[in-house]
Amino acid sequence: MNGTSPHLHLPISVRLIMFKVLAALVPGIAVYVWFFGAAILVQIALASAAALAGEAAMLRLRGKPVGLFLSDGSALVTAWLIALTFPPIAPWWLTVSATLFAIVVAKHLYGGLGQNPFNPAMVAFCVSIIAFPALMSKWPAVGFTDFSAQMAVVFQSQSAQDAVTMATPLDALRTQLHVPEARATVAGVLGSHASFGNIGGKGWEWIALAYLLGGLWLLQQRVITWHVPVAFLGVLALIAGGFSLANPDRYAGPVFHVVTGGAMLGAFFILTDPVSGATTPRGKLIFAAGVALLAWIIRTFGAYPDGMAFGVLLMNLCVPLIDMGTQPPVFGHKDEQKGGTP
Amino acid sequence: MLASLFKFRGGVKPASHKDESTRAPIVRAPLPARLVVPLRQSAGGTPLPLVKAGQKVLKGERIGAPEGSFSAAIHAPTSGTVLSIEHRMLPHPSGLSAPCVVIEPDGEERWIERVPANYAAESPDALRDLLRDSGIVGLGGATFPSHLKLKPGASGRIGNLIVNGAECEPWITCDDLLMRERAGDIVRGIAILRHIASAERVLIGIEDNKPQAIAAMRAATARSEGIEVVPVPTRYPAGGEKQLIRVLTGIEIPYGRIGPEFGVQCFNVGTAWSVHRAVELGEPLVSRIVTLTGNVERPGNFEVLIGTPIDDLLALVGPKGDTDRYVMGGPMMGFTLPRTDLPVTKAANCILAASPALFPPPGQEMPCIRCGACTRACPAELQPHELYWFSRAKNFGKAQEYHIFDCIECGCCAYVCPSNIRLVDYYRFAKTSMRALEREKNASDAARLRFEFRNFRTEREQKEKAERLAAKTAAARQAIAGGEKPAAAAPSPAAAEQTPALPHLDEAKKALIAAAVERARAQKEGVQPKNTDNLAPEKQAEIREIEARRAKVREIAKTPPEEPV
Numbered sequence: 001m002n003g004t005s006p007h008l009h010l011p012i013s014v015r016l017i018m019f020k021v022l023a024a025l026v027p028g029i030a031v032y033v034w035f036f037g038a039a040i041l042v043q044i045a046l047a048s049a050a051a052l053a054g055e056a057a058m059l060r061l062r063g064k065p066v067g068l069f070l071s072d073g074s075a076l077v078t079a080w081l082i083a084l085t086f087p088p089i090a091p092w093w094l095t096v097s098a099t100l101f102a103i104v105v106a107k108h109l110y111g112g113l114g115q116n117p118f119n120p121a122m123v124a125f126c127v128s129i130i131a132f133p134a135l136m137s138k139w140p141a142v143g144f145t146d147f148s149a150q151m152a153v154v155f156q157s158q159s160a161q162d163a164v165t166m167a168t169p170l171d172a173l174r175t176q177l178h179v180p181e182a183r184a185t186v187a188g189v190l191g192s193h194a195s196f197g198n199i200g201g202k203g204w205e206w207i208a209l210a211y212l213l214g215g216l217w218l219l220q221q222r223v224i225t226w227h228v229p230v231a232f233l234g235v236l237a238l239i240a241g242g243f244s245l246a247n248p249d250r251y252a253g254p255v256f257h258v259v260t261g262g263a264m265l266g267a268f269f270i271l272t273d274p275v276s277g278a279t280t281p282r283g284k285l286i287f288a289a290g291v292a293l294l295a296w297i298i299r300t301f302g303a304y305p306d307g308m309a310f311g312v313l314l315m316n317l318c319v320p321l322i323d324m325g326t327q328p329p330v331f332g333h334k335d336e337q338k339g340g341t342p
Numbered sequence: 343m344l345a346s347l348f349k350f351r352g353g354v355k356p357a358s359h360k361d362e363s364t365r366a367p368i369v370r371a372p373l374p375a376r377l378v379v380p381l382r383q384s385a386g387g388t389p390l391p392l393v394k395a396g397q398k399v400l401k402g403e404r405i406g407a408p409e410g411s412f413s414a415a416i417h418a419p420t421s422g423t424v425l426s427i428e429h430r431m432l433p434h435p436s437g438l439s440a441p442c443v444v445i446e447p448d449g450e451e452r453w454i455e456r457v458p459a460n461y462a463a464e465s466p467d468a469l470r471d472l473l474r475d476s477g478i479v480g481l482g483g484a485t486f487p488s489h490l491k492l493k494p495g496a497s498g499r500i501g502n503l504i505v506n507g508a509e510c511e512p513w514i515t516c517d518d519l520l521m522r523e524r525a526g527d528i529v530r531g532i533a534i535l536r537h538i539a540s541a542e543r544v545l546i547g548i549e550d551n552k553p554q555a556i557a558a559m560r561a562a563t564a565r566s567e568g569i570e571v572v573p574v575p576t577r578y579p580a581g582g583e584k585q586l587i588r589v590l591t592g593i594e595i596p597y598g599r600i601g602p603e604f605g606v607q608c609f610n611v612g613t614a615w616s617v618h619r620a621v622e623l624g625e626p627l628v629s630r631i632v633t634l635t636g637n638v639e640r641p642g643n644f645e646v647l648i649g650t651p652i653d654d655l656l657a658l659v660g661p662k663g664d665t666d667r668y669v670m671g672g673p674m675m676g677f678t679l680p681r682t683d684l685p686v687t688k689a690a691n692c693i694l695a696a697s698p699a700l701f702p703p704p705g706q707e708m709p710c711i712r713c714g715a716c717t718r719a720c721p722a723e724l725q726p727h728e729l730y731w732f733s734r735a736k737n738f739g740k741a742q743e744y745h746i747f748d749c750i751e752c753g754c755c756a757y758v759c760p761s762n763i764r765l766v767d768y769y770r771f772a773k774t775s776m777r778a779l780e781r782e783k784n785a786s787d788a789a790r791l792r793f794e795f796r797n798f799r800t801e802r803e804q805k806e807k808a809e810r811l812a813a814k815t816a817a818a819r820q821a822i823a824g825g826e827k828p829a830a831a832a833p834s835p836a837a838a839e840q841t842p843a844l845p846h847l848d849e850a851k852k853a854l855i856a857a858a859v860e861r862a863r864a865q866k867e868g869v870q871p872k873n874t875d876n877l878a879p880e881k882q883a884e885i886r887e888i889e890a891r892r893a894k895v896r897e898i899a900k901t902p903p904e905e906p907v
Binding site: 004005006007008009010011012013014016017065068069072074112113114115222225274275277279280323327328329330331332333334 | 676
């Protein structure tokens with residue numbers, strides 16, 4: 001129907017937004033491949049195929065136009081984020097089943113595009129790390145970038161896996177600081193471990209930088225707003241900085257926290273998911289600050305190496321409440337809310 | 343002094359497409375063969391016709407009287423003969439029809455006697471009446487009667503007069519051209535408006551994409567004290583009344599409130615121009631400038647008599663072959679005309695020929711992903727996506743809580759929505775539903791009130807009757823007791839009137855008996871509701887028959903049986 005106004009529309013679409021997000025991930029993926037090998041590309045392909053297949057099946061079952069929704073790009077964004085948060089040498093079936101879980105349960109059982117209260121990629125991550133903690137903490141050792149060897153691990157044709165894996169920087173730091181008799185310090189652990197680079201983990205700081213680049217482009221493209229990344233990275237750095245100042249031996253510094261693990265990816269690509277995140281400007285600040293706080297607590301004191309995913313899901317729960325409580329005043333009603341008449 | 347500008351939040355920047363229709367000066371449209379003048383041309387009541395079929399009228403002659411205060415008069419746009427007064431379809435989104443005066447022009451354009459007024463010598467009230475009788479309404483498109491907007495608020499004056507030359511809708515250029523060509527007359531009209539409103543300051547807001555209009559208006563106001571031309575940033579909807587007031591004064595007027603409460607009021611430049619014509623030339627509003635643009639060969643602006651069929655105008659500009667519809671107003675807020683044989687009204691600022699190439703239909707509607715683009719674009723600072731969910735779920739209470747009535751339907755949200763959701767349609771649906779519910783509620787409230795009052799009245803009447811009777815009884819008793827004493831102590835004059843005198847004992851007794859009978863009858867009537875009223879005659883006959891049978895049975899029962907059974 002063309003009868004009613006407005007008769008003009010910006011040539012913009014959900015598909016365009018989703019593909020901009022995918023494009024913004026490309027620099028990060030390129031650096032990832034450089035440091036950790038091409039296995040991640042295979043993981044992305046596996047996750048994408050699983051996501052599209054799951055999406056198509058669910059759309060068919062729900063009687064929705066398959067072609068229209070399949071091409072909207074949202075399933076691919078979920079798939080790529082799953083692949084990028086999973087270990088690049090995770091077994092293929094884990095990536096595939098986690099992606100299917102994300103699409104089928106976390107997305108479509110809640111009503112599909114635009115209806116899911118939880119970030120599907122983070123649901124996949126949390127379910128997998130709880131169900132398969134060992135597999136999910138198996139990261140390739142530094143220098144283990146040989147594609148065929150990586151593929152052998154992914155597709156489990158060999159069983160010489162332990163030799164090529166190691167803990168991530170966050171994991172190593174948490175484990176060693178948690179052993180009281182080891183008398184480890186942050187500086188000591190960072191200096192001793194092969195997975196650590198100059199600032200974050202080896203390679204991690206560069207990947208984080210590439211994600212940052214992509215994120216800044218999304219900001220410039222007005223796909224995301226500044227509120228979430230600034231609040232998240234700011235609060236994470238603030239908490240980490242405060243504790244690190246108080247006890248530098250026990251708590252890693254702000255720069256380490258910001259450039260390692262899922263922090264930068266989360267700040268620009270995961271927390272910014274509009275569907276499951278807060279929508280008001282103040283709500284976005286609260287949401288992102290909450291994730292930062294939870295992530296830091298879980299990273300520092302929890303049983304899991306990275307708290308990003310748990311932080312996101314827990315804050316997803318609070319979104320309706322946050323949105324309700326942070327409604328900005330409407331044009332002309334500002335003075336009313338302050339309690340006076342203009 | 344340069345006024346400092348405030349900002350309004352939100353807004354969008356669609357391509358302006360103003361150049362197409364600003365290349366040529368305003369052209370007077372030729373006199374059509376027929377004029378169809380709708381009697382209802384303001385956001386108010388429908389004026390009553392003052393003419394009859396066959397009657398000759400002069401140009402500017404009043405043919406419709408303003409109905410009540412919330413209306414403005416209607417005039418014959420040219421001299422000629424009234425052919426008929428009949429219901430015709432109006433250019434309106436719903437295609438509603440209303441009484442119209444059909445006039446056949448005689449081609450002479452003979453005016454009524456035009457009486458110019460010296461506004462400075464007139465009282466504001468007299469000028470307001472003059473504007474109402476000259477049919478002056480807001481020419482920005484809302485057609486709100488201007489005389490009503492000039493009523494000062496509590497403070498007795500309107501401090502700031504805002505003149506709207508922003509013209510922010512793409513494609514429309516009628517105000518732009520008017521300012522370029524007739525700035526002097528506009529400023530004269532502004533002076534009249536200012537006089538009526540006793541305004542201290544006048545701010546003329548013009549979007550900065552109209553440098554010629556700004557220059558012309560600046561030149562025309564150069565020697566005026568307290569009038570300032572202020573270029574405002576080009577961003578739709580800068581010409582929205584509330585947005586322009588915000589930009590120029592910082593004052594935000596919420597829904598349900600009016601400018602004078604805040605010491606500010608806003609008029610369109612076209613309105614100011616017609617005010618000048620009405621007051622200083624004695625010419626009522628019989629024509630307006632219409633932009634004809636879009637998918638046409640020769641776009642431009644035309645001075646058009648009210649009532650001219652749109653088809654006649656389209657012939658002047660040559661619509662291209664692939665034109666699929668015509669929009670009245672701009673592409674952001676205009677509506678698709680149901681037909682093109684409809685007349686130009688005072689609200690018709692632009693007729694826009696649309697084609698699929700020029701205005702591509704939006705893509706397939708997708709689910710809302712809460713991306714927030716609509717929120718960033720909303721000049722009313724609403725949360726359009728929340729309103730969308732509430733409207734969709736018919737959760738009208740919530741929608742109202744989130745200020746849905748503050749929505750000005752500017753279309754910014756739907757313009758930017760990546761999911762191509764027709765957001766404004768959802769709000770229109772919610773608002774209309776809520777208004778309908780409100781009407782229903784009011785109707786049922788009124789019915790309940792009527793019912794309650796009826797009960798109250800019945801009760802009161804019974805009580806009064808009982809009191810009257812009691813008084814009568816008391817008077818009678820007294821009369822019996824006091825022998826010949828008249829009932830002087832009748833409590834109510836009504837009772838006294840009904841029993842003018844009780845000189846005799848017999849009469850008093852009679853009255854007592856009559857009162858008792860009356861009481862018994864009233865009681866019987868009051869207690870026993872009759873469900874046998876309002877029945878069909880056959881039914882009533884049947885009932886009568888039954889009653890007769892019963893009476894007969896009773897009669898039989900009364901007579902003792904001859905033999906014991």
